[in-house]
Amino acid sequence: MNLGRLPAPLVDGALVGAALADTWVYVDIGDRVAMACALLAALALTLRRRLPLTTFVLTLPTALVTDAVFATIAALYTLSSLSRRRVLLAGCALAFAACDFLPWPWSSVRPAELTRTPSLIQLIYTLATAAAPVFLGQLVQARRELSLRLAEISEAREHERLLTDQRVLAEERAQLAREMHDVVSHQVSLIAVQAGALQVGSRDSETRRAAATIRQLSVQTLDELRHMVSVLRASGGRRTELTPQPSLADLRQLVAGSGIEAELETDLPDDLPPTMQRAVYRTVQEALTNVRKHAPGARATVRIHHGAGALHTIVTNTAPTRPALALPSAHHGLVGLRQRAELLGGTIDSGPTADGGYRLHLELPAEDWPNHE
Template sequence: MSPGRLPAPVVDGLLVGAALVDTWVNVDLTDPAETVCALLAAFALALRRRLPLTTFVLALPTALITDAVFATIAALYTLSSLSRRLWLPAVCALAFAAADFLPWPWSAVRPAELARTPSLIQLVYTLATAAAPVFLGQLVQAHRELSLRLAEISDAREHERLLTDQSILSEERAQLAREMHDVVSHQVSLIAVQAGALQVGSRDNETRAAAATIRQLSVQTLDELRHMVSVLRASGGRRTELTPQPSLADLRRLVAGSGIEAELETDLPGDLPPTVQRAVYRTVQEALTNVRKHAPGARATVRIHHGDDALHTVVTNTAPTRPALALPSAHHGLVGLRQRAELLGGTVEAGPTADGGYRLHLELPAEGRPNRE
């Protein structure tokens, strides 16, 4: 139902009420035949949407033997607005005009009187009265079909726009995949090769350990880049999941390969929702990356525990022991962590500590359910 339009049962009820008023005004209620026909025509309007032709047939006798024609006109309009065969409402209109024009009983018809001018004027008026609901019904039907066609055109244009957007997105993803493969993958490969050479050629154990860590991280980054390139090149042609997704089981390997002195303490079960496990993993990953970038020589502690119906992930680090190198950064890491936590109904707090270190705290509701006030 369109906004501002009355419900169909209300409209039908109003039409029945109007037909009853027409019956009370124009029908001799002392005549049983007229009363029965008029009441039958009035209440038949309740069926006009489901059985339009039957409704008109039931309403036609009242136009023949009484002056109450409202129900018949309403039934004729409904039939015209719902029928896709124009000849059917046209025939019904002629039947209504004949019933309304000819006197009742038909035995009283005198051809000479019908040929008089007043009778001809009445005939023209009756034909116009019968044609009006037919034309109005056809107009309403045409308007309804036009609205449907316009809606279909709008849907088709929206679908075409989506296809165009997908095509543009596919091209952009393909271009990004090429850039990642040709530039980023190449440079990371060079880092891995140089780190491997340094690991083999160096005599200093600390240097060799650092080179091994760099090489391991480079190889892992290359694997992730190759998977991302394959996802981008899919371009929506088939569903490609970003698998395997990290979980709590990968935390120890993450901490061990972080390249810094770090300690992990956790008592969380391994059956938490995947979204929660990913949030915890990415938080620890980002925190350790920031320690490595901004606090060289610092020690880190990762504590993950469950308490107060919430999951707590706290990553702290000591003060750096040597100056940090100036590395490029978009400063999107903490913003992304906060957005991920908000989606799960949690919070992220980060800031410096009193001893010159840094602390990051992720709090998520138990079972990963968003908080509901």
Template sequence: MSLRRPPILLLDTVLVGFALADAWSHVGTGEQPAMAGSLLGALALTLRRRLPLTTFVLTLPTALVTDAAVAPMAALYTLSSLSRHRLLLGGCALIYAVTDFLPWPWSSMDASEMAQTNNLFHLSYALATAAAPVFLGQLVQARRELSLRLADISEAREHERLLTAQNVLAKERAQLAREMHDVVSHQVSLIAVQAGALQVGGQDAETRQAAATIRRLSVQTLEELRHMVSVLRASGSRPTELTPQPSLADLECLVDASGIEAKLETDLPDELPPTVQRAVYRTVQEALTNVRKHAPGATATVRINHRGGALCTTITNTAPTRPAFALPSAHHGLVGLAQRAEILGGTVTSGPTDQGGYELCLELPVERNR
């Protein structure tokens, strides 16, 4: 876990205080020029981020008239961490070293004393002291630029990974679209053709009615398949909706065409959100399909009402009157309904009834999904 950096204002305040303490330890109370230069250099540090070169110039009197080093070194470090001009930085370091080396007042300078060995060591020390903040500032600048470059590289790699994933997904969707068109659509088309032939050539009215229902459902399935294939093939382009989307206005037709004896009871508010309407429609559709598959001969009741800001949909069926045929099932229907309800902030519950039937209940908040 990385530590949070202190606020910039706090850092600057601490630095100014440290510079004042350094000046106070090197300047006597009666030294007016030294006191003025020290105060100027310490207070100038408040400008070091906005005007680094000006700040450095204002701290030079501190190095000239006192032995305090915090203010000029901090200003030189800041200038070095923000500037890319190597010649400027070298010149500023040399100026600071010479300023720090020269005695104050200048009238006390003696050429013979300047050439002494101790003074040469003093000059070397001043040059090293001036070079240190420059090198440190350049190192910090290089580290900052490296961090930005690494962040850019990471962002580029993440973008590349997303593009690769989208490309793989697009290929999978295209393959799925081909399979749906070449296999599923072909077989459903054959079912529709055979049902049409049976509808025309059937010997009794019940057979013709059943064939008409099969043909109508097959045609409807083909239309939905075509829409889904279009959506799958549109992957990577503009967003495409699965149209037309069902609504509560289609519930009566859904119940009538379910192939079972079902009753619809509704008490609905006006202008329900489309997402809620689709969720209710798909829930009723799945429930009636399960009744037809797993409870032959059973009757069903669909109740939809609005209470307490929530829309409650309950589908209840009676016990089956004859054995069910073994039909293929992936058992994903109820899972999909629960996931859809969770996205909308609702819940799905289901289970057997005391009379041997089954009940499925969907509850969705209305105001949240407007």
């Protein structure tokens, strides 16, 4: 068991109890001076963490007048584990050895007895007893400092790894920004230019309207691309302001600029939670994009209402009137919408209708909103 993980009051209480037991074994209850010194030493152990040197000084008399030296050894160990002053520790160890070796009262000491072999052995034993808690305390202090150094090294390595990851990410973002600026933006610009030329040069009104829609969407896409490039080029430096997130107030503009014949029906308030507003907007945006790509000439209807404790967004379109062009697609649109709906606790259903069209239904829980039907 690691004593360092035990609560400090529990450890201190155990040491005081051991010191009192040591007193009960080695101190005569009738010797008031010895008993007072031993009790003082035992109680002084409660101060060993805050005042280690004072605690050792208070425990030293019991080593002089009694054989109960547990409190003094514990105090010396604590002082050694907390202090870096080796001269002080050596002096404390010698003081403890002297108090433990010399009999009390000192007047009973006979110089001739100190030269006898048993006395020399006792002196060596006393010095070893005094040195042991010092060495052990220094060892514990070194182990604690080593653990702190290892923790600092691990933290430094983790910080270095994070910096490396950020540098790699910044390089990838810069490369992606260059690709978007040099390739995607250039091609979208050409689309906008060609659409503008077609709008001006065509005599057919329907073709001019289609060209105007293409040009408008191309210009809007270019603006979004430029902002995305600026965000990518920031690369974790200064904070770049993000584009304002769409809300229900932007739905009519989205439907009007979709490039298809679409109708919007909604009676929702404008104070819905922003997350729900974004989910509705992105769902309608993806649905109208799919109609424009996969059902040319179809008409779309967007209905958004609240009922039965849920918010319903339904986008339906009629059958296409002309064949769809083969356009590249990663088929991630509906997957992303379904994931967004699941995060809000909702569902998305989609599928063909009986008349050859298509229907997409987003349902989000909204029990806290009043029924506007």
